Amino acid sequence: MPTKRSELKTELRKALKNSEIVPYFQPMVGIRSGKLVGFEVLARWLHPQRGTIRPDEFIPLAEQADLIGELTDTILLQAFAATAALDKSLTISVNISPIQLRDPSLPEEIRRAAAMAAFPLNRLTIEITESALVDNLELAASIATKLKNLGVKLALDDFGTGYSSLRNLQALPFDELKVDRSFVSSMVQCRDSRKIVAAVIGLGQSLKLTTVAEGIENETQADILRWLGCDVGQGWIYGPPVSVHDLPKIVDAPMSTSTHTLHDSPASDLITCIKPLPSQRFAQLQAIYDGAPVALAFVDADLRYVSVNQRLASMNDIAVEEHLGKKLSEIVPPIIYTRIEPHLLHALKGEASSLEITRPGISEDAKGETFLVSHQPARDEGGEVIGVSVAMVDISERKLMEDALRESEDHYRHMVKLNPQMPWIMDPNGKTIDISPRWTELTGMSSDDTSNYGWKEMVHPDDLERLLTVLQASFQSGDAFDFNYRVLTRDKSWRWVRTRGQARRCASGEILRWYGSTEEIEEYMELKQKLRETEAALAALLEEKQQRL
Template identity: 35%
Template sequence: MNENLKSADSRATYQQLINSGAFKPFFQPIVSLEDQRVVGFELLARRILPEGLIVSPAEFIPVMEQYGLLNELMTSLASQGFMTARTWPEHQFLSINVSPSQLNGKHLPDIIRKLGERYQFSLSRLRIEITETALIDDVETARAEIEALSEMGCMIAMDDFGTGCSSLAWLIQLPASTLKIDGSFIRSMLHKKDSRKIISSVVGLGRSLDMDVIAEGVETEEEAEMLRGIGCPYAQGYLFGRPIPAEETRNLLTAGSGSHIHRRVARMSLEQRAHQISSMYAAPDTSICFLSPELIVVDASDTFAARVGWPMQDITHRHIFEVIPSQAEKLLWLQDFRIKGLPYPPFEVKLPGGTIDLIMITQVEDEAKELLGFCIFGFNLDCKTRSVQP
């Protein structure tokens, strides 16, 4: 009984903290790696103590979840966030995080809809960030919640993408528009080849699905330069700006922060690009094949030849249907996407050894948009190769 009373008192205390405005939104900029424009902000919760100290969400979010107060906390923070974002240019978005426990089929879409109406904030400027675990626990309920939010105009972002080992097939079924690459891959990308391969595959996946890709946790110019060379369009992290209070966001936007970084994040040289392509050809878990417009194999990596079980010297000048007859029906199905002018969706192929490859196909065109052929890119989805130690 005493424990129940103690718990009730603690819940009431946190409820009072929410009502009194002790929790404030801070905003971290998300920038375009192409020109360093701030394209939006991620809202991050902070607790401000009376003496002015700032408490990290890692200390209070688990307690809020335990007491069932996450919706109340999000309502307070989103209200403040909507009022702040209304002062930004209309093309910039606000991104907020949603806990898996909030995708329970009860209140979230209704809360977001009412807040948008109350503060006259267009939900087309709102990006909802969810993690893979939110889908793994209860896929059907989470899908219904996400679809409801999307139908209201919200953009959906998959946060911490690449850290799980679940199938990627559900990405095609959900209305997600953004992939956020987990910061653990960014921190290790300069010295871990596996991290670079995973980042490249996620960027390629996003491009194939016409999705935005944001790299989280970018802290150095070297990381930004490598991400730009890989083709990642957006990033956030301390290199571009730490989380700031609401009143400072307008100053950041008017100052055009980030232009000094743009001069230092240079394009990759031809030598660097050649080295990157050579490295991809040599990677043991990455396979590449180039096809002519008539689907004849022009060139392929040793890994691709080994994957399909052909001697390297015999694979060129063969029709792709002859090389991988088991995928002929799938490749014919993909032709419909080309006819309609749509990007080719990725698909998974189970290999004889039991591992799974994610296959992505892109068109290769010249400057006049004349079709030169196709590139088939395969990435091993075996969980052992995807795990990255921090």
């Protein structure tokens, strides 16, 4: 037969005297940082015959036997003594029975216990369940205020599971709001649980409360909570409750940071479906949406505008409000709509796409505008496409620049064919794009072999390192360069050439291309060498004549 409750009550009295009721410490971790921030203190009964007994079995007995105050004092004294010497940034949280929140002496008892262990009360958080506020909210508020005056923080535990009332949350000076484990454990499978978790965290953010999630068991849950902005987490993913003897190991051991990106996580699809978003996060996203330099819109399955940002409204020269509810065909000029409609329909079938469109100028003399438009299907949590996300980027200036550059390079190629030198074009990093046919005549290397960095194969080994040093310095600084070096010719001889180059920049200062030319200077170098030899011979004759004198 099971032990009778009356016998357990008697055993509980003995257990308190024999120090069988001890604190266990469950890690509490910053969800975004992965750092240990403190512990929740949980009572355990180390029964000599029955082993470890969980609090949900003996706490109700303690309340019925009027032993809850003594039990709490015992746990607090041990917890304070065990953690007083830990890093001052680490806090402890203790759950108070609803019965104790009716005892006006509670604040003084907590103060006395903390003083005995020299534990600073600004490191203590008292957790209060909603059920404790039902009977006498006024008395609870009075006791809570006294606790706050001692420096104690207050957390509302199990929010949303019992007598949920915003009045309760407003009536007491809470610092933390705890998300119950029942919602956390089911939020991966249950959309309603995700929405509740999002709403509770959003409420905490709006009220500037620290949000704590209980019962986190896996990375998917942690990912969702991190994205929603939850501050602190506890659960088996961070570690089980441990005895006071194992406390130093937990403090010294690194926690799981879990700060990876969500793209490859199972949580990524779930997170994007949570509606509504927490109010603070929604306000931030709305500000980004409205202030983005890119034109953005969301259209539903009937190709009606659901939302647009100010940038798109300005492009269309129509107020944001006048877009909403109207079909794109009513707003977008027919000449453009006929081009984008197939892409919209493909997006509704789940196929993302992008295209360039040009909008004609208002007058005959005005230049048109070119936009890069992307269409991305938007799906609900079931994977069904519910609309299309449209993004437009104005690339008119870039197109004009590309056209001008293309035209300039066409002229340049014509000039190259007539130029006795060897003009060339390089990209910003020094890769050869084009070079005069005369280079092939000189070296025997084809234009294809010369492209990219192929030209380096024809440079004399004694000159290559110095040449590359000069070029690299110019590519980094944007300064012009001028260098003499030897190249291997078609007849397998080495001949001197001179290469000069200069950067062409766009309006923003970014280098678009390097332009320059290479010319043979073998005769010049031979003449220069002969001049040096002649000067040396003359100097020798003068010296000999002076010695004779």
